[in-house]
Amino acid sequence: xxxxxxxxxxxxxxxxxxxxxxxxxxxxxxxxxxxxxxxxxxxxxxxxxxxxxxxxxxxxxxxxxxxxxxxxxxxxxxxxxxxxxxxxxxxxxxxxxxxxxxxxxxxxxxxxxxxxxxxxxxxxxxxxxxxxxxxxxxxxxxxxxxxxxxxxxxxxxxxxxxxxxxxxxxxxxxxxxxx
Amino acid sequence: xxxxxxxxxxxxxxxxxxxxxxxxxxxxxxxxxxxxxxxxxxxxxxxxxxxxxxxxxxxxxxxxxxxxxxxxxxxxxxxxxxxxxxxxxxxxxxxxxxxxxxxxxxxxxxxxxxxxxxxxxxxxxxxxxxxxxxxxxxxxxxxxxxxxx
Numbered sequence: 001x002x003x004x005x006x007x008x009x010x011x012x013x014x015x016x017x018x019x020x021x022x023x024x025x026x027x028x029x030x031x032x033x034x035x036x037x038x039x040x041x042x043x044x045x046x047x048x049x050x051x052x053x054x055x056x057x058x059x060x061x062x063x064x065x066x067x068x069x070x071x072x073x074x075x076x077x078x079x080x081x082x083x084x085x086x087x088x089x090x091x092x093x094x095x096x097x098x099x100x101x102x103x104x105x106x107x108x109x110x111x112x113x114x115x116x117x118x119x120x121x122x123x124x125x126x127x128x129x130x131x132x133x134x135x136x137x138x139x140x141x142x143x144x145x146x147x148x149x150x151x152x153x154x155x156x157x158x159x160x161x162x163x164x165x166x167x168x169x170x171x172x173x174x175x176x177x178x179x
Numbered sequence: 180x181x182x183x184x185x186x187x188x189x190x191x192x193x194x195x196x197x198x199x200x201x202x203x204x205x206x207x208x209x210x211x212x213x214x215x216x217x218x219x220x221x222x223x224x225x226x227x228x229x230x231x232x233x234x235x236x237x238x239x240x241x242x243x244x245x246x247x248x249x250x251x252x253x254x255x256x257x258x259x260x261x262x263x264x265x266x267x268x269x270x271x272x273x274x275x276x277x278x279x280x281x282x283x284x285x286x287x288x289x290x291x292x293x294x295x296x297x298x299x300x301x302x303x304x305x306x307x308x309x310x311x312x313x314x315x316x317x318x319x320x321x322x323x324x325x326x327x328x
Contacts (some may be wrong), residue, residue, distance in 0.1 A: 026196040096266060100273060
């Protein structure tokens with residue numbers, strides 16, 4: 001956790017707001033002076049007093065994560081003023097659905113091969129188990145059964161679609177920008 | 180009697196002018212919508228954001244601001260960012276599972292080709308390229324948010 005520990009170094013928030021950075025400044029631990037853009041973004045979208053209120057609503061040990069998530073949202077909103085983070089969520093959901101369909105199809109193909117092997121190789125199960133152990137999967141021959149197990153863990157609130165021009169961040173690079 | 184004010188102007192206790200920037204998007208019968216947005220972003224920030232974008236995009240912008248505000252109210256620490264990280268996690272897990280299943284398929288193809296060779300030893304040597312299908316790459320580690328270990 002960064003902090004403005006130097007006596008004469010105001011935090012990025014107080015520098016931005018052109019005020020004295022007090023020892024108990026609520027922003028100082030989370031907006032170091034060497035990251036001015038972080039506070040500038042957060043201020044532009046949320047405003048200093050809203051951020052301060054939000055920080056006061058959470059426990060002290062949660063504040064760093066809260067600030068970082070606010071910074072992430074602010075950056076996303078600045079990049080895409082219309083869709084913000086919702087655009088990224090939409091893109092990711094589509095990717096998850098597409099990939100899950102591909103996994104389902106591949107599992108079905110796997111089952112076909114498994115059945116074929118069972119027919120032509122009497123000792124197939126031994127080979128299959130050896131293969132799955134080799135790959136670090138201890139579930140044995142049932143590997144193709146639970147194709148929907150991952151999506152069952154998806155947030156149920158993510159049941160919407162938003163078209164988004166935010167297609168440049170498929171790898172999640174924006175996460176790096178805030179860290 | 181002041182009637183017909185949008186939810187924003189009602190909340191701010193002011194007159195709602197005919198060209199109020201908020202009124203198309205914050206109807207008076209849905210005060211919660213403006214309350215959420217106002218609580219997280221503040222009235223003037225929302226007004227500035229709306230002014231800076233084309234009129235035809237403002238409805239969607241307000242919808243997404245409202246969604247993100249609601250997420251943030253429900254989860255003041257992570258807001259909607261938690262959902263994004265969960266989706267990234269899901270993607271990574273699904274990619275790994277897909278890679279494993281593809282590798283198993285390659286293994287079975289190899290088995291089948293080996294059995295075929297036993298029965299028909301003069302098969303084309305290009306069958307051996309199936310072994311190369313073992314060369315799968317697990318997906319590179321995704322860049323998750325800082326709080327995902």
